[in-house]
Amino acid sequence: MSNPYPVTTLGEVFEIARGGSPRPIKDYITEDPAGLNWISIKDASNGGKYISETKQKIRKEGLSKSRLVKPGDFLLTNSMSFGRPYIMNTTGCIHDGWLVLSSDPEKVFPDYFYYLLGSETMYRKFSALAGGAVVKNLNIDLVKGVEIPLPPLKEQKRIAAILDKTDAIRRKRRQVIQLAEEFLRAVFLDMFGDPVTNSKGWDTLGLSKVIESERGISYGVVQRGDQDNDGVRLVRISDFTENLFNPKGVIKCSQEISDQYKRTVLKGGELLISIRGTVGRIAVVPDYAVGWNVTREVAIIPLLEGESRAFIRSLLLTGPAQRLISGQVKGVAQSGINLADLREFELIRPPENMIKRYERIEAFVMDKFVSYADEKDYDALFFSLSQTLFAGEL
The missing domain is CATH 3.90.220.20 (DNA methylase specificity domains)
Structure with a gap:
């Protein structure tokens, strides 16, 4: 049509x-x-x-x-x-x-x-x-x-009104997830204290010590081409806007280009962090994204086997950690954080039983809140509806 x-x-x-x-x-x-x-x-x-x-x-x-x-x-x-x-x-x-x-x-x-x-x-x-x-x-x-x-101005207003209503529903979903994150941040700070000042005096360890040495913390594909239907899917910042892995579109690069960035080919379980533009967003890579790659605005943190993804993700999302990360942003038009600064980030190391307890709390809260928020995939609905409206099919 x-x-x-x-x-x-x-x-x-x-x-x-x-x-x-x-x-x-x-x-x-x-x-x-x-x-x-x-x-x-x-x-x-x-x-x-x-x-x-x-x-x-x-x-x-x-x-x-x-x-x-x-x-x-x-x-x-x-x-x-x-x-x-x-x-x-x-x-x-x-x-x-x-x-x-x-x-x-x-x-x-x-x-x-x-x-x-x-x-x-x-x-x-x-x-x-x-x-x-x-x-x-x-x-x-x-x-x-x-x-x-x-479209004519009157039609522009009609389309915008429809999308406004759908977007409002989508924002409510985000609010539910934000409430879950705020609750978990409060629980984390109550259990472990300020992770930057180490207010409870835990042992510490540099982030570089808990990642795979052969891959390290690395940013992804610099050159990309999104018309290659047989290419490798790329993760960008907008795919984890709520600090949860939630791909919203399909951007790809050729297999040849992805092969030049083998260190950032996803294996599942890595942490992702946005390092350009809006820095400090964090997400865990799910199993279904194995084989994908990431854009240059995203860095992978490939944690060692046995390290708690939930604990380190939550630590990096606390207010003190986010302020520290934001304070390391350099540049104006191409603002971002230096990977060397990120590697030196000091992690607190509470007892393993406390970390396991936090993991159980985090899993319970995120399961309840996120399953409620995702009862309907409002993001998919919004994008589908917008494309239909812009094409004049509705």
Whole structure:
């Protein structure tokens, strides 16, 4: 069935530009309330539609070396999770890790384009455009040529209303899982104390001592091509957004490319950690993902036989550990954590019987909460519904 909506390009609907950064950026950061909002990926880490405030400001002198964005503009991540869209709810300056899309409000209903730009189909298009480079960035001229369906404004609003309702259900699922994680973090801290300051005085051991030496902590595939149906499936950051392994789309690379990254071919049971963009997400690899590989934004932590995945995952997800990991983030547009810093992370080593007890608690809680949250696969429903709507089939 052909799409009944007119097909146009992003460049015909939006004025597209890249951000810029005054350098060195640390010389422009200011606490002056009159400074300009400095927008980073951290300001969008809650996963919502809008960016309404920023954690940092820059001096007004930095404007000439950056780009000012305004309410109603779209921001797209220019690298890492390509094309992840956000709607501006404030003014501010953006660095070159962002693309800004400005539009005519008589042609564009923001919520429709929020869902379209964030769809799996658009991700694949953006990823293909960025393919081949070691440091992957979206080329503006190529982005302008990406074809999109453009329904009439009234139809855009209808589609957005349907997806809003479905997305609200999906968010409730996430809230259930978040409650489980918050409960487990509280239990962990009560049993073991602050794992960074080691408030209960346990023995400690470096993370590098509990991983497979022949594989080590490694990031994955740099080059990828998502059109190879016979290729190797890749795990990206969006596949474990709730710190649970939950693939949302299919991105692949060729077998030849995957073979160049043998250390990150998944065997099951590894921990995954996001190391670029939004850092510090953690998940355990299930058995059904054996043979898959990971993207360069993801690193594997292949724990030794007998090490507790549940305990170490929970430790790394505690507030103190997450703050320590966030404090090691370096860079601006290509922000991330250094694997050498991660290898030196000190793990507390409580008695084995306490770890086993925590494992039992964690297994019980996650089984109850996650099985409840996954009673219906709302993520699969949402993606299927959105593709049907954008194709004009509903």
